[in-house]
Amino acid sequence: MFGPIRWIFRLLLRLLGLVAALILIYVIAALSLSRIAVPAEANGGTDVTTYILSNGVHTDIVVPVRSSDMDWTRDVSFANTTGHDSSATWVGFGWGDKGFYLETPTWGDLTARVACNAMFGLGHSAMHATFHQQLEEGALCKRITLSHAQYRRLVAYIQDSFAHNAQGHTQAISTHANYGSSDAFYEGVGSYSLFHTCNCWANDGLKACGQKACWWTPTDSGILGQYE
Numbered sequence: 001m002f003g004p005i006r007w008i009f010r011l012l013l014r015l016l017g018l019v020a021a022l023i024l025i026y027v028i029a030a031l032s033l034s035r036i037a038v039p040a041e042a043n044g045g046t047d048v049t050t051y052i053l054s055n056g057v058h059t060d061i062v063v064p065v066r067s068s069d070m071d072w073t074r075d076v077s078f079a080n081t082t083g084h085d086s087s088a089t090w091v092g093f094g095w096g097d098k099g100f101y102l103e104t105p106t107w108g109d110l111t112a113r114v115a116c117n118a119m120f121g122l123g124h125s126a127m128h129a130t131f132h133q134q135l136e137e138g139a140l141c142k143r144i145t146l147s148h149a150q151y152r153r154l155v156a157y158i159q160d161s162f163a164h165n166a167q168g169h170t171q172a173i174s175t176h177a178n179y180g181s182s183d184a185f186y187e188g189v190g191s192y193s194l195f196h197t198c199n200c201w202a203n204d205g206l207k208a209c210g211q212k213a214c215w216w217t218p219t220d221s222g223i224l225g226q227y228e
Contacts, residue, residue, distance in 0.1 A: 034214045034222030041210030045147025053092055054140040054220040059202040060092035069148055070155045076129040080172045083181030088131035095161050095201040097192035098126040101185060102177040118192050125188035127162050142227040144211055154209035163187035199223060
């Protein structure tokens with residue numbers, strides 16, 4: 001009788017040990033690889049001001065609403081926000097798990113189903129667009145300047161992260177999960193996972209436009225650390 005129980009107990013211990021080892025490897029990789037810097041291009045510019053903005057967990061890329069290179073209101077209309085305020089001059093973009101975005105306005109709303117889908121790439125993605133009146137540089141907000149050519153590459157990267165319909169338009173998600181009066185959600189491309197997080201997306205965006213970035217980072221601290 002005790003033989004099978006002892007065998008099951010040992011198996012559980014081994015499984016717990018394996019899970020602990022995998023978590024440790026992940027943490028070590030996150031800490032070490034986020035410190036490997038990808039340098040900025042030598043031929044940068046000061047034509048377009050942009051920002052990276054963190055809320056302490058998640059990183060947005062913030063760009064001008066309108067410039068000579070791009071008018072973002074064609075893709076993310078003020079009409080899709082609940083406030084309909086068209087006076088904002090900046091718009092921040094973030095990419096992430098759709099279920100997490102829409103069903104977890106606070107950490108207290110997080111469920112095991114949403115967490116598992118997000119961790120293991122089982123869900124769909126969404127783009128989050130947030131309009132800003134102004135931004136203030138600080139520990140969680142870093143100013144970056146780009147050449148026109150670099151900014152156009154960043155524009156292409158962000159646009160490619162939106163899912164588009166047959167007419168080539170972005171697809172707003174009709175939901176009451178908006179975080180405030182100046183944001184809206186859109187269908188995204190790709191799947192979120194432990195290895196491709198919202199911060200990985202922002203980090204890859206910096207690489208796409210030739211700015212300082214990490215080799216890989218699942219956290220915002222890795223990105224912000226490159227601009228201290």
